[in-house]
Amino acid sequence: MKGLKRLLLSLLLVLLLMPYLQTRCRLVHEPGLYGISKNAPLPTLKSFTWKSWFGNIFQEKYAASVKDNLGLRNTLIRINNQYDYSLFRIIHAEGFIAGRKGFLYEEDYIHEFTGRYFIGKATLDRKISRLKAVQEELRKRGTRLLFIIEPGKASFFPEYIPARFHPGQRSLTNMEYMKQRLDALNAEYIDLNSWFLAMKDTSRYKLFPEYGMHWSIYSVALVTDSLSRYLRERYGATVPGFTVAGIEMSKVPRDSDRDIADMLNLVFPLPAVAAAYPVIRFDSLKPTLRVIGVADSYFNNIYYDYAPHLFANTEFWYYNSTLYYRDSFGDTKVDHSNLTEKFRNTDVILLMVSEINAHCGFWNFIDQAYVALFPPVADSWCYRYENQIRNERWWFRGMVKQAAAEGTTLEQAIRRNAAYAMCVDFDKLENKTHTDSLVRVIYDIRTIPAWLHKVWAISKEKDLPLQECLRSEAEYVLSQRKM
Numbered sequence: 001m002k003g004l005k006r007l008l009l010s011l012l013l014v015l016l017l018m019p020y021l022q023t024r025c026r027l028v029h030e031p032g033l034y035g036i037s038k039n040a041p042l043p044t045l046k047s048f049t050w051k052s053w054f055g056n057i058f059q060e061k062y063a064a065s066v067k068d069n070l071g072l073r074n075t076l077i078r079i080n081n082q083y084d085y086s087l088f089r090i091i092h093a094e095g096f097i098a099g100r101k102g103f104l105y106e107e108d109y110i111h112e113f114t115g116r117y118f119i120g121k122a123t124l125d126r127k128i129s130r131l132k133a134v135q136e137e138l139r140k141r142g143t144r145l146l147f148i149i150e151p152g153k154a155s156f157f158p159e160y161i162p163a164r165f166h167p168g169q170r171s172l173t174n175m176e177y178m179k180q181r182l183d184a185l186n187a188e189y190i191d192l193n194s195w196f197l198a199m200k201d202t203s204r205y206k207l208f209p210e211y212g213m214h215w216s217i218y219s220v221a222l223v224t225d226s227l228s229r230y231l232r233e234r235y236g237a238t239v240p241g242f243t244v245a246g247i248e249m250s251k252v253p254r255d256s257d258r259d260i261a262d263m264l265n266l267v268f269p270l271p272a273v274a275a276a277y278p279v280i281r282f283d284s285l286k287p288t289l290r291v292i293g294v295a296d297s298y299f300n301n302i303y304y305d306y307a308p309h310l311f312a313n314t315e316f317w318y319y320n321s322t323l324y325y326r327d328s329f330g331d332t333k334v335d336h337s338n339l340t341e342k343f344r345n346t347d348v349i350l351l352m353v354s355e356i357n358a359h360c361g362f363w364n365f366i367d368q369a370y371v372a373l374f375p376p377v378a379d380s381w382c383y384r385y386e387n388q389i390r391n392e393r394w395w396f397r398g399m400v401k402q403a404a405a406e407g408t409t410l411e412q413a414i415r416r417n418a419a420y421a422m423c424v425d426f427d428k429l430e431n432k433t434h435t436d437s438l439v440r441v442i443y444d445i446r447t448i449p450a451w452l453h454k455v456w457a458i459s460k461e462k463d464l465p466l467q468e469c470l471r472s473e474a475e476y477v478l479s480q481r482k483m
Contacts, residue, residue, distance in 0.1 A: 034263055077265060093263040095108065106260070109355055110161055112152065118177070121177060143348070145349045146349070148192060154355065179191065211253055211270060214256045214300075215298060217301060227350075238285070238288045240284075246279040287311050290312055293350045293352065294350070294351045299316060303326075317365075382415075386414050386418040438474045442471065442473075
């Protein structure tokens with residue numbers, strides 16, 4: 001019995017020492033965690049100073065270094081992830097959830113699909129009317145702007161969405177209302193989402209993978225072939241064709257077909273699923289089309305695998321923010337300083353938006369193009385802050401929660417918070433508009449109880465909405481300042 005106790009104690013001590021031994025000696029190779037690009041450097045005392053010590057800076061850096069470099073950390077994380085996923089279908093990759101029958105989703109897709117992320121009719125009216133105006137103006141100048149609605153996994157597979165999201169209780173969505181306005185204005189667009197749904201029961205191979213957040217690699221070939229034909233037939237552009245020489249079947253999904261699965265960081269791979277991969281043969285015709293792709297990550301497959309063979313030059317404006325290059329992602333920001341010149345040197349602009357990004361308002365591209373093409377138009381700072389909220393995920397999600405808690409619309413919550421943020425930064429903003437000044441005066445009225453009570457009394461006396469009286473009071477104040 002004593003021998004058994006000593007053996008168990010020895011094993012326990014070895015287990016406790018293993019992380020330390022792995023940290024110091026690296027006894028076994030541990031694969032990195034997917035989605036973690038860079039860990040903190042190895043812990044060292046060289047950065048110690050009394051100032052950093054008393055400022056708690058050294059402690060925080062040292063603790064982060066110890067945590068990131070602890071032996072067997074990656075393995076222990078994978079074991080924990082596997083335990084939670086296998087028993088409870090809990091995913092620790094932020095923003096992702098496990099659906100029914102093994103399907104994986106990015107959660108924002110579901111909120112777009114159910115209408116929770118609807119940003120409002122007035123906001124979308126402004127965006128779509130500007131899209132139509134920009135299309136027409138660019139066409140006059142020899143450049144075509146083609147808006148492409150990319151498909152979404154939640155729309156394509158609503159049957160596998162967990163019941164807690166109530167997929168059957170949908171309200172108006174951004175994409176649905178966008179299409180209504182696009183049709184009413186006779187704007188040019190391609191609706192790939194509807195096309196995918198029409199092929200759902202007839203496609204020989206999967207259009208959306210179980211373990212990926214994007215369209216399948218197979219469906220990219222279908223999309224690119226259709227897009228090439230559209231550019232040739234509609235615009236008379238010289239775009240080389242390509243053929244599918246064969247289909248490679250695999251039980252292990254590749255690349256973007258498994259991008260969510262990789263982020264789970266599990267010990268064991270997910271169950272094997274069949275996936276199809278086309279073998280592409282491109283024509284030898286020399287491409288001539290100069291293209292800018294203002295798009296999200298759905299454009300990755302087209303940009304890297306097809307665009308070099310189909311277009312003479314392709315710029316990928318990822319989220320209209322980062323300029324992608326074929327050999328690296330880099331941190332180069334898109335230069336919006338002279339858009340009219342960039343448009344002049346471009347044949348086709350592909351504005352491609354997936355369901356998950358419908359609330360982003362084209363990442364401000366249409367607004368920027370509109371201001372550039374129709375001077376002296378200038379957007380108010382209030383509107384710019386609204387756009388900023390819609391494009392910063394943490395801020396936008398906060399507004400969604402706030403609107404739900406207050407029982408107001410998301411559009412109203414965004415507008416109110418944008419106005420507040422603008423008023424806080426008012427004094428340091430340049431080129432403010434009349435609208436900005438009005439909003440600032442109204443903000444001042446609301447923060448001074450006696451002034452607000454005065455305006456409220458006027459609204460009661462004249463039986464007018466308070467907001468109308470606030471605006472009237474603000475207009476009067478601004479007119480007096482100009483005298």
